Amino acid sequence: MEEEKEEFGIVVNATKLQIEEFKSSVLWQDIKRELELWSKGFEDEMKNIVDDAESKNPSTASVLLHMGDLNGRMKAVAYVLNILDVFLDVLEAKKDDTRRNETD
Numbered sequence: 559m560e561e562e563k564e565e566f567g568i569v570v571n572a573t574k575l576q577i578e579e580f581k582s583s584v585l586w587q588d589i590k591r592e593l594e595l596w597s598k599g600f601e602d603e604m605k606n607i608v609d610d611a612e613s614k615n616p617s618t619a620s621v622l623l624h625m626g627d628l629n630g631r632m633k634a635v636a637y638v639l640n641i642l643d644v645f646l647d648v649l650e651a652k653k654d655d656t657r658r659n660e661t662d
Contacts, residue, residue: 570645
């Protein structure tokens with residue numbers, strides 16, 4: 559099991575079918591909708607930085623840290639929204655690796 563972690567970085571215990579079924583589930587649609595709302599909120603917050611800077615006069619470092627924080631949040635949400643495809647890719651890579659080892 560440890561060898562698998564090193565090779566692929568992610569261990570997926572679910573089957574391809576389980577992931578695909580979850581991907582089309584109402585629960586996953588609810589989760590995606592919520593995460594997309596978060597992402598929109600982060601984008602809106604990013605757009606308001608200039609207006610806030612005008613009225614609050616923060617330091618350049620403070621503005622840059624805020625922008626970096628928002629950027630990190632948006633990337634994290636984008637990754638979670640794509641996580642099921644990542645899992646499917648890991649399973650496919652594992653399947654391809656198994657086939658390659660069988661032919662070696």
